Amino acid sequence: MKLCWTLKITKTTHPKEKPQDESKLGFGKQFSDHMFLMDYTAGEGWHDARIVPYGPWEMDPATTVFHYAQEIFEGMKAYRTADGKIQLFRPDCNANRFNDSADRLGMPPSRRRTSCRLSRHWSMWTATGCPTPTARPCDIRPFCIATDVGLGVHAAKHYRFAVICAPSGAYYAEGLDPVRIYVEDEYIRAAPGLTGFTKCGGNYAASIKAGELAEERGFSQVLWLDGVEKKYVEEVGSMNIMFKIDGEIYTAPCVGTVLPGVTRRSIIELLKGWGYKVHEERVAIADIMKAADEGKLEEVFGTGTAAVVSPVKELDWEGKVAHISGGHIGELTQKLYDTLTGIQWGKLPDTKGWIVPVE
Template sequence: MLNIKVVRSKQLKEKPQDETKLGFGKIFTDHMFLMDYTEGEGWHDARIVPYAPLPLDPATVVFHYAQEIFEGMKAYRTADGSVQLFRPDCNAKRFQDSADRLCIPRIPVEDYIQAVKAIVDIDRDWVPHSDGASLYIRPFVFANDVGLGVHASKHYIFCIICSPSGAYYAEGLDPVRIYVEDEYIRAAPGLTGFTKCGGNYAASIKAGELAEEKGFSQVLWLDGVEKKYVEEVGSMNIMFKIDGKIYTAACTGTVLPGVTRRSIIELLKDWGYEVIEGKLAIADVMKASEEGKLEEVFGTGTAAVVSPVKELDWEGKVAYIGGGKIGELTQKLYDTLTGIQWGKLPDTKGWTVKVEKQL
């Protein structure tokens, strides 16, 4: 168990008055969690301090060789005023998998969850009260050795910051248009596609910018070898309802194992749907559309929860989905998952974790 020292901010920030204008990741709370790693000593000096810039040398390793990982989570305020997390153990375990791949020392699951609970607890007044808004939580670790040699760092900083946030997409839950990218790739076997590391996202920006210029909201990535099979969309996993069955890419090294993805698959199976995790060619998706069998398409992720898709554009061909409206199953998944997260529906899965008042 961590011994977390707390230094409270002497000057608290003014909290947003209008929670409908929070945006995403623009406003930050009063405090942050920090913990250091030193080779031979391990993780040490867990502390919560006032939110402030981090002083770093220009030669800090992370600036040059990108040895870092991160996670994305949310804290939700329920009707009775309590605050809860959603499956934090899954994020903690994925954080460990990312750490292994980037040669970063693991943080024990119980320590990760304790740290998240502690920072959310001290800044619980920042958890929004309005429907649909939440406190976004960003844990991250980065190498902070000073020097320009290419090797694993001997020192790291674990930091958690929080941001009260509204809807991830400006369009809300309205279906979006997706551009299928077949030139650039997001990941390839043996690389870091299954991790949450900044390099994956930096490499995706170019295609995202080009898609946006063409009027699309997101990019659908194909596999990095044959550029044939669907993998992810933007910063989310993606699922296709074709002729009554649900198809999604398998998490076999190039696809991020999303916590929302995992939860939705469990719900779908509970409801009797056949979920097929494996290779799905974009050509087969377009064919299904032509045959009237492509019933629903939706992205899944922590920030957006569920994002319905109304159009796929690939090689000049366009697949129109659901008449531009949210599919019945997509809506049910969104309502069910957010209902559990905000405590509006009973949690029969044991997915939610209360953040008790401690500090």
């Protein structure tokens, strides 16, 4: 199937100066020279696909996204390998999840695998922001917003789809050092029937207050419990989370309140291939803490596009503290990180068909 629209490319006449020290990029602070834009009109569909110089665009104060939050986004990365090639990691999964988010928010879907089909053009604008080989990845942020002008709660008739790129460093200041996690039991992130499984801005906005309170207490992130009983572990603010208990892996199921992470999915496939038993089921925080008391909680790690794998050294719940792996990264956590990043960077063979080259 071919794209039904033509792509107009306008190159910047003022390319940005490349950073001298890519180790100090930070996360999401700098952006590449170009961005992709495309508009939607009800009855006409998607139109005016274009790559243009990165920069602001003007919007009316009554644009509906400001008032009713019809907005979704995705997170993925481009990697420049040692031989100078650029490759993506499972973009089809991101495209499918993007459309699932669009459906829940009452927004029009984009073409599935559009990201892959556009890849031949990305070499022009993604490469301008993709750091030197094996240094840092380039974060790719597709997003879509409602652009109707006027007040009233209903699905918009106009939307803008955009993709921006940010050559970035580590998401957490700690890098791969184990982090401290605060278990939140007052606020909730999601509840059945709401938007917990989507990547919409409202989910993240609702998490900010609890995250700030946790940071004030010296924690890196919040572990959310279920929104009904506030009993079962679900996910961390920016990651899914997994627990290695007595040699087996436990993680919350994706049944509407947990984001179906692409990294989560990939980690589970790796674990099962290595012979681990993986339980995708509800696990009570009380049972997690009990396992820690009994010496059975061997490793805890978050999984997500931004951090890939993030080891956890401490869980704090109701004044009780679970210390994990002696404060060090666990053996399995390190193996998962090395394997997944090895595939992403082209250092290890891709035997699962996860890599899509940018041509």
